[in-house]
Amino acid sequence: MSGQDLVNELSGKVSLLDSALKQLGVRGREYAQAEQDYRIALAQKILTERDKGTPVTIISDICRGDREIAKKKFERDCKETGYKAALEAINVYKIQIKTLESTIEREWRG
Known part of the structure; x- marks a missing residue:
């Protein structure tokens, strides 16, 4: 591989890193939103179960086993x-x- 090829490859990797950093921001916000949606839905379901008189000792299991809550948790886990x-x-x-930087440095020093 020539020195120019190495520099071109390095430039490509830097571009990929820039894209990955932007993607991290997007995915981070999506993950945070999914976490918020899950927690709000879970809290609402817990309150509903408490109002129905469900024993406190099993509320957590019942709520987390609810289809809608489980779906939100799954979506949150996928975003994570x-x-x-x-x-x-x-x-x-x-x-x-x-x-690549090390290889370029070695190539240049000869």
């Missing part, structure tokens, strides 16, 4: 996974960039 995947992509791009 997407957020963590974006974080991991950022780390991978950083390592690739450092490796």
Whole structure:
């Protein structure tokens, strides 16, 4: 690989890192929104069960087993996974960039 090829590859990785950082922001907001939606729905369901006289000892299990609440938790968990995947992509791009920088440095020193 020529020095110019290495520089071009480095530039591509930096672009990917920039995109991943933007994606992290988007996914972070989506994750936070999904967490908020889940917690609000769960709190409302708990209040409904308390009003119905459901024993406090089983309210948590009943509420978390509710289809709508479970769906919101699933959506939250999927958003969390997407957020963590974006974080991991950022780390991978950083390592690739450092490796390319070292290779370019070695090439230049000759």
